[in-house]
Amino acid sequence: MTSALPERLPERLTTSVPDRAGVAVVVNPTKLDDGAALRDRITAALAARHLPAPLWLETSEQDPGFGMAEQALARGAGVVMACGGDGTVRAVLTVLAGTGVPLAVLPAGTGNLLARNLGLPVGDLAAAVEIALTGRDRAIDVGRLEPADDDGRHQRFAIMAGVGLDAAIMRDAPEGVKARLGWPAYVLSALRHLRRPGVRIRLELDGRPVMTTRVQTVVIGNMGRLQGGVQLLPDATPDDGALDVAVLAGRGLLDWARIVGRVLTRRPGLDQRFLTFRAQRVSVTLRHLQPRQADGDLLDPGRLLDARIEPGAVLVRVPSEGSA
Numbered sequence: 182m183t184s185a186l187p188e189r190l191p192e193r194l195t196t197s198v199p200d201r202a203g204v205a206v207v208v209n210p211t212k213l214d215d216g217a218a219l220r221d222r223i224t225a226a227l228a229a230r231h232l233p234a235p236l237w238l239e240t241s242e243q244d245p246g247f248g249m250a251e252q253a254l255a256r257g258a259g260v261v262m263a264c265g266g267d268g269t270v271r272a273v274l275t276v277l278a279g280t281g282v283p284l285a286v287l288p289a290g291t292g293n294l295l296a297r298n299l300g301l302p303v304g305d306l307a308a309a310v311e312i313a314l315t316g317r318d319r320a321i322d323v324g325r326l327e328p329a330d331d332d333g334r335h336q337r338f339a340i341m342a343g344v345g346l347d348a349a350i351m352r353d354a355p356e357g358v359k360a361r362l363g364w365p366a367y368v369l370s371a372l373r374h375l376r377r378p379g380v381r382i383r384l385e386l387d388g389r390p391v392m393t394t395r396v397q398t399v400v401i402g403n404m405g406r407l408q409g410g411v412q413l414l415p416d417a418t419p420d421d422g423a424l425d426v427a428v429l430a431g432r433g434l435l436d437w438a439r440i441v442g443r444v445l446t447r448r449p450g451l452d453q454r455f456l457t458f459r460a461q462r463v464s465v466t467l468r469h470l471q472p473r474q475a476d477g478d479l480l481d482p483g484r485l486l487d488a489r490i491e492p493g494a495v496l497v498r499v500p501s502e503g504s505a
Contacts (some may be wrong), residue, residue: 204314205236205245207252207273208267212289217263221288223310230314233272240265240314245478246272247334254280262500266290266304267340269477275337278323278494285313285498291408291475292499294340298404298419299499319503320493327487338475339403339419339495344465344486345380346398346429348472352479379430381468386426386460395428399465401488408425414457422492426458462489 204227210216216239224234235257238249246263250273253261254297261271264287274295277284287309297302299319308398325337341347379395402425405414417425465486473480 202350203233203236203256203258204260204262205249205256205258206239206262206264206286206287207238207240207241207249207253207269208262209245209269209289212265212269219306220312222307223262226310226314235262240269240272246270246274247276249273250276251469254282258311259281260285262287262310264289267292267294267477270295271338271478272325274339274495275334278325278337281496282317282499283496285309285316286432287313294404294406294408294476295497297410297498298340298406301499312500313498315501318496318497319420319499321497322403322422322490322492323494323497324401324424324475324488325491325494326480335427336475337491337494338479338488340406340476341400341402341404341413342473342475342486342488343398343400343457344467344473344483345396345471347400347472348398348479350471352474357477363481366484371402380471383387383462384426384428384458384467385466386458391458392428394428394430396428399430400427401425401463401486402427403490416457416459420493422490423459423461424488426437426460426463430454430456463487 185375187203204223206220206223208216208219214221214442220235220237227233227235235251236258238252240246240249246265246269250261254276260283261273261277262285263270264290267290269290272287274284278426286296286299286301287306288301288303289306293303296303299321321339323337323339324342326338329335329440379397381393381395382399383393384391400413400415402414403418405412405417405425414426468482470482470484472482473486
C-alpha cells in the first residue's frame with residue numbers, strides 16, 4: 182500500500198559550494214588499524230595537487246563526529262571526509278545538511294550502508310580517497326527527525342530509522358561477533374528477538390492517520406539496502422523526495438519466515454505482516470517506550486519516531502562519470 186504524494190515535491194537545495202579549498206577528515210580512530218598511514222596517504226594525495234595537509238579531527242566516545250564536523254566548517258573546509266562506520270558518517274552528514282559542503286565517505290565500519298547503497302568502494306580506502314578528491318558531487322535526500330535535541334540539533338539519517346524490533350536488533354548485536362564477522366552479528370541478534378512482543382502504534386503519513394495497530398517494528402527508509410545486501414525497501418531511492426515505510430507485524434516463526442521470504446524474493450502485493458507506504462513526513466506514535474535507531478545509531482528510547490524528508494540536503498562525493 183502506498184500513500185499518494187503531493188503533486189509537487191519541495192524544490193531541491195541549490196546552495197552552492199563555498200569558495201573553499203581545505204580538506205577536513207573526521208575520523209573514528211577505533212575503526213582504523215593504522216590511522217597514521219591513512220593520514221600520510223591523504224596528505225600525499227593533496228600535496229600532489231598542490232593543496233595543504235588536511236585538517237585531521239578524531240572523534241571521541243563522547244562525540245561521534247558532530248563537533249568535529251562543525252569545527253571543519255568553521256575552519257573553512259571545502260570537503261569533509263568521514264572515515265569510520267555508519268555512526269561517524271551520520272554525525273557528519275547531520276552537520277553538513279544544507280551547507281553545500283560535500284561529504285566524502287571513507288568506509289571503515291561494519292555496515293558501511295551509505296557507501297554500499299551509493300556503490301562506493303568498501304574495503305579499499307585508497308580508492309575511496311581518490312573518489313573524495315576527484316569525484317563528482319551527488320545531491321541526496323536525508324531524513325530529519327523531530328523534535329530537535331535539547332541542544333537544538335536535529336538528528337538526521339541517510340539510510341533508515343526504526344523503532345521497536347529493528348532498533349532492539351541493533352542494540353543487542355554481540356560486539357565481539359560484529360568485530361569478527363560483521364553483519365552476521367545482526368542475524369544472531371534477530372534470532373533472539375523474533376518472539377519479542379509487539380507494540381501498539383499510531384501511524385500518520387503527511388499528517389493523515391493511516392492505521393492504529395500492533396506491530397513488531399516500523400522502519401522509515403531513505404534508501405533500501407540493509408546489511409548483507411538485503412533490499413528491505415527496493416523502491417527507495419536517495420533522491421526521490423520521499424520516505425519509504427515498512428510496517429512489520431510478524432507474530433511467530435512462521436510469520437517471520439514468510440516476511441523474510443517476501444523480502445528476499447521482492448514479491449509485490451499486500452500482506453498484513455509486511456505493509457509498505459510512501460510519504461514526505463512519517464510519524465509513529467507508540468503506547469510504550471521503545472528502542473529507536475537512526476542509521477544503526479541507537480537513540481534514546483521514546484514513544485515517538487517522527488521523520489520528514491529533506492530533498493537534496495547533502496552532497497556526497499561519488500565516482501566521476503565513466504570512472505571505475
